[in-house]
Amino acid sequence: MVTINDIKNSKKNGEKIVALTAYDFLTGYWVDKCGIDIVLVGDSLGMVIKGEENTLSVTLEEVIYHTKIVRKVVKNGFLVVDLPFGSFHITPEDTIKNCIRIIKETGANSVKIEGGKKRYELIKRIIESEIPVMGHIGLTPQSINVYGGYRVQGKSIKRAEELIEDAIYLEKAGCFSIVLELVPKEISKIITENVKIPTIGIGSGPYCDGQVLVFHDMLGMNPFADFKFLRKYANLSNEIETGITNYIKDVKNGNYPSMEESFTVNEKLRKYLEERYGSNTENK
Ligand code: KIV
DSSP: OOOHHHHHHHHHTTOOEEEEEOOSHHHHHHHHHTTOSEEEEOTTHHHHTTOOSSSTTOOHHHHHHHHHHHHHHOSSSEEEEEOOTTSSSSOHHHHHHHHHHHHHHHOOSEEEEEBSGGGHHHHHHHHHTTOOEEEEEESOGGGHHHHTSOOOOOOSHHHHHHHHHHHHHHHHHTOSEEEEESOOHHHHHHHHHHOSSOEEEESSOTTSSEEEEOHHHHTTOOTTOOOTTOOOSOOHHHHHHHHHHHHHHHHHHTOSSOGGGSOOOOHHHHHHHHHHHOOOOOOO
16 A cells, blocks of 8 residues: 555656546546546546536535545555635634545545745644645646646746746655646656655656546546646547447447347246237247
């Protein structure tokens, strides 16, 4: 079972950390079976599961619901849950209550929170409640209305300095790792070299200590995901389309199901049914 210490030690040992999202039982099964280090119940479920344009509508109840399901089957990976928008923006007391609910009700190992320096005090409070925190800076999707779009962050001197400072504050607050989303590789490198905790990149280049992707995107089953940074390790969209199209064809043509794919009654019952209903159902 992957522990927080394994994740911290990975950086020291120069071993890359691999993370993927999971929101349901079978996805959890596959990522855990394949040996993913960190399984993230991300609020990207707002888009991938709920079909929303962004992550903002995701609720605490929804992340708890999905994490309970994923926990049933993730036995090896370190399970991290996103704090959804609104769950940590009111008071620190509410935030701690929400984090405790997540850990108690789902059995997850940690929470992830979006934002850097401005979350410093809050993150310290969550960690004081014995809950490990993964930070998340760069493009933080919950700030989409402030950013005005999903854009690479850190393109100006001011923003680059802010990101580096954010990472240093997250480490100081006690985060055990930091997600860097849509950060230019030069800045990810500086951050990765200047913090002792692992950086986990998404669209942030090769210098991060690990990588995270959305399961449905990296397997090519999300036709709406087409990003410069995304490598598709399978093309499940094609497989899915071919499979469903062939199923429709077979049912329409009477090719599915075949006799071999059907159940049958015993000879006595078959004879009875034939005499009673006159239906010739003799096995072919
Ligand atoms: O919600 C999510 O899936 C995430 C990852 C993409 C980092 O935050």
